[in-house]
Amino acid sequence: MNEVIETLLKHRSVRDFTDEKLTDEQIQTIVESAQRASTSSFIQAYSIIGVTDEAKKERLAEIAGNQSYVVENGHFFVFCADLHRHEVIGELQETEVSSTLETDEKLLVAVIDAALASQNAAVAAESMGLGICYIGGIRNDLFAVKEVLALPERVIPLFGMAVGVPASVEDQKPRLPFQHVYHENTYEANPERIKQSLSDYDALIHDYYMVRGSNPRKDTWTGQMGRMLSKSTRLDVKDFLKAQGYLKQ
Amino acid sequence: MNEVIETLLKHRSVRDFTDEKLTDEQIQTIVESAQRASTSSFIQAYSIIGVTDEAKKERLAEIAGNQSYVVENGHFFVFCADLHRHEVIGELQETEVSSTLETDEKLLVAVIDAALASQNAAVAAESMGLGICYIGGIRNDLFAVKEVLALPERVIPLFGMAVGVPASVEDQKPRLPFQHVYHENTYEANPERIKQSLSDYDALIHDYYMVRGSNPRKDTWTGQMGRMLSKSTRLDVKDFLKAQGYLKQ
Numbered sequence: 001m002n003e004v005i006e007t008l009l010k011h012r013s014v015r016d017f018t019d020e021k022l023t024d025e026q027i028q029t030i031v032e033s034a035q036r037a038s039t040s041s042f043i044q045a046y047s048i049i050g051v052t053d054e055a056k057k058e059r060l061a062e063i064a065g066n067q068s069y070v071v072e073n074g075h076f077f078v079f080c081a082d083l084h085r086h087e088v089i090g091e092l093q094e095t096e097v098s099s100t101l102e103t104d105e106k107l108l109v110a111v112i113d114a115a116l117a118s119q120n121a122a123v124a125a126e127s128m129g130l131g132i133c134y135i136g137g138i139r140n141d142l143f144a145v146k147e148v149l150a151l152p153e154r155v156i157p158l159f160g161m162a163v164g165v166p167a168s169v170e171d172q173k174p175r176l177p178f179q180h181v182y183h184e185n186t187y188e189a190n191p192e193r194i195k196q197s198l199s200d201y202d203a204l205i206h207d208y209y210m211v212r213g214s215n216p217r218k219d220t221w222t223g224q225m226g227r228m229l230s231k232s233t234r235l236d237v238k239d240f241l242k243a244q245g246y247l248k249q
Numbered sequence: 250m251n252e253v254i255e256t257l258l259k260h261r262s263v264r265d266f267t268d269e270k271l272t273d274e275q276i277q278t279i280v281e282s283a284q285r286a287s288t289s290s291f292i293q294a295y296s297i298i299g300v301t302d303e304a305k306k307e308r309l310a311e312i313a314g315n316q317s318y319v320v321e322n323g324h325f326f327v328f329c330a331d332l333h334r335h336e337v338i339g340e341l342q343e344t345e346v347s348s349t350l351e352t353d354e355k356l357l358v359a360v361i362d363a364a365l366a367s368q369n370a371a372v373a374a375e376s377m378g379l380g381i382c383y384i385g386g387i388r389n390d391l392f393a394v395k396e397v398l399a400l401p402e403r404v405i406p407l408f409g410m411a412v413g414v415p416a417s418v419e420d421q422k423p424r425l426p427f428q429h430v431y432h433e434n435t436y437e438a439n440p441e442r443i444k445q446s447l448s449d450y451d452a453l454i455h456d457y458y459m460v461r462g463s464n465p466r467k468d469t470w471t472g473q474m475g476r477m478l479s480k481s482t483r484l485d486v487k488d489f490l491k492a493q494g495y496l497k498q
Contacts, residue, residue, distance in 0.1 A: 001278075003252040004376030008282040008369050029250075031431045033257040035424040037368060038383045041477060042470070044425050049432045056434060080436075085429075086478055088443050093475030104490060105388065105483035111357060112385075112407060115364030116371075119286060120257050123372055127253030134287045136361075139354065150435040158361060175284040176293050180334075182280045183298045185305060186399040187333075194337050221291070226342030228290060229335055234354035238496075241353060247487075247496070 007127050012172045014131025015069045017164030022075040026128060030077075030163070033124035034117040045106075046114035047082040048121075049149055049157075050075060059148050060160065064137030074130065074164025078138065078145070079118040081110035083154040083245075101154060102248035107241065114158055125163045135160035140233075142240040154245045171212045174204050176221075198222050256376050261421045263380025264318045266413030271324040275377060279326075279412070282373035283366040294355075295363035296331040297370075298398055298406075299324060308397050309409060313386030323379065323413025327387065327394070328367040330359035332494075333403040350403060351497035356490065363407055374412045384409035389482075391489040403494045420461045423453050447471050 001009075022030075031048055039045070051057055054071070060078075061070035070076060083101045090097035100106060122132045136159045138145050145157045175181075180197040188194075202220035209219045241247045250258075271279075280297055288294070300306055303320070309327075310319035319325060332350045339346035349355060371381045385408045387394050394406045424430075429446040437443075451469035458468045490496045 002376050004256050005278060005282060005373055007253050008373055009285050011285045011287070013287060027431075028427065029254060031427060032424075033254060035427070035430060036258050036260045038260070038262060038371065038381075040383070040385045042422065043474065043477075044430070047430055047432060047436065049434070049436060051434055053434045084436075084438070085443055085447065086474055088440060089447065089471045089474045090478065092444060092447065092471050095475045095479045097475070097478035100478045100481040103481055103484060104487040104496075108360060108388070108407065108486065109385070111360050112364045115361045116368045119365045119368035120372070122287065122365075123369070124254055124257055127251050132287075134289070136289045136358070139357070150438065152436060152438040155436060158357065173291065175281075178277065178280060178284070181284060181293070181296055182276075183296060185298070185300055185302045187296065187298060187329075187401060187404060189333070189399065189401040191337060194334055195341060198334065198338065198341065222338045222341050225292065225335055225338045226344045226346065228292075229339065229346035229349045230344045232349040232352055235352060237357065238353040247353075 007123060011126060012170055013133040014166045014169060015133050016167045017069060017073045017131065017162070018167045019072070020074055020165045022163060027075060030121045030124045034121040037116040037120040039113050039116070040109045043109060043113065045081060045083050045086070045110035046117050047080045047155065048117070049078040049080065051078060056148050060138060060145065063141045063144050064135050064160070065140060067135065067137060069133060069162050070135055070160065073162040077121065077161045077163065078149060078157050079114045079159055079161065080151070081114045081156040081158055083110055084152050087154055102245055104247060107246045110156070111158060118159070118161060121161065130163050131166035131169070133162045135162060139237060142237065156241065156244055156246070170214065174208055176201055256372060260375060261419050262382040263415045263418060264382050265416045266318060266322045266380065266411070267416045268321070269323055269414045271412060276324060279370045279373045283370040286365040286369040288362050288365070289358045292358060292362065294330060294332050294335070294359035295366050296329045296404065297366070298327040298329065300327060305397050309387060309394065312390045312393050313384050313409070314389060316384065316386060318382060318411045319384055319409065322411040326370065326410045326412065327398060327406050328363045328408055328410065329400070330363045330405040330407055331403065332359055333401050336403055351494055353496060356495045359405070360407060367408070367410060370410065379412050380415035380418070382411045384411060388486060391486065405490065405493055405495070419463065423457055425450055
């Protein structure tokens with residue numbers, strides 16, 4: 001196994017950082033690594049915002065549900081799907097681009113572009129001995145995030161990423177069985193096989209939660225997912241996407 | 250610079266592979282690396298389909314616009330946003346989950362989850378000396394891809410990934426300037442600064458296209474983007490997303 005695979009396989013989210021700040025060089029390497037990810041037809045439809053202002057970090061932490069590690073970390077990035085610069089390109093090239101930018105296809109393009117970049121950032125940071133945690137909680141109030149970061153039209157803040165020197169490290173959660181996630185040639189949609197696979201995984205996750213170092217509890221994956229999915233949340237995401245110029249066509 | 254950052258920074262898409270097939274062990278390592286990526290609230294909302302059937306590969310290549318490397322590669326993966334198993338979990342847990350699964354928020358969650366996993370797969374493959382190319386072209390006809398791969402409801406094939414031993418390697422395209430992509434505390438939306446930055450980048454890309462090894466041409470990035478974005482494509486993505494049970498709430 002090479003050093004890269006090792007880095008990928010030992011990933012776990014870190015939610016507890018020392019107060020050591022990232023250096024400018026570290027930030028630059030992380031962003032440049034992000035930028036080297038593949039991008040759909042060379043479109044580069046994302047931006048990354050580094051948040052260092054304490055008041056802004058506190059506001060973002062509040063939006064994200066009072067997660068302390070949104071404030072207390074070595075650096076906080078916000079990854080945005082971004083077709084704002086492409087709107088400007090329309091002006092420069094005197095071409096009508098808005099109707100294309102408003103399609104669902106371009107929403108997918110921008111979200112995927114931003115996510116690929118962010119995962120390169122995560123891997124780069126971890127390879128330097130830093131820990132990371134994705135913060136989807138900023139989607140609790142996208143209108144507020146827009147205000148905090150002064151985002152123009154066509155910019156969607158997708159998630160934050162707290163990065164820093166780990167102060168403590170959590171256990172690694174087992175993932176879904178390989179055979180359940182990986183299909184060959186056609187999707188394995190037999191409900192009985194899916195249920196069997198989920199039941200096997202539930203047993204594994206039950207054992208994980210019972211014996212893990214911190215906060216052991218009795219739970220299963222399907223139980224956890226069932227509880228989470230019984231409540232719809234972030235219902236204004238659609239309104240925000242539309243307000244930012246997406247989902248129109 | 251460590252080996253991981255080196256791998257990330259030297260990425261370029263590979264569109265020309267030898268006929269050497271990936272081993273089962275390589276496929277497993279790639280998929281397991283993908284599975285270790287972060288996932289929103291542990292939801293694991295994606296599936297990966299390995300396509301080895303020649304007829305299916307040919308059909309996917311045709312859908313993607315006759316890209317030969319969709320057929321001729323070491324392995325072909327399709328990455329899917331997937332909340333199908335969560336629908337089954339609703340049944341198992343006797344909980345109504347459909348209205349949550351239909352929200353735009355859960356579409357974002359599943360698309361981001363799948364993209365993070367895919368980028369780990371790409372990095373893992375490249376670390377083994379393999380080349381990769383994302384194939385967004387499968388979105389040219391998502392209804393057809395659904396048929397080829399027998400996808401149930403709540404599964405969205407986002408893109409393919411051709412992986413294999415590189416037969417030839419392309420030059421590396423310069424990315425947008427760091428200062429243009431990376432913002433601090435607030436989004437830099439001054440149109441004059443954006444235009445200046447795009448103009449600098451155009452000069453860089455112009456030089457790149459003029460001197461690159463294969464197929465030199467006279468072009469700029471904004472010119473290329475303007476042409477691409479003047480035509481709306483894949484207008485049935487919205488219909489497909491709705492048909493698969495998304496964008497409803």
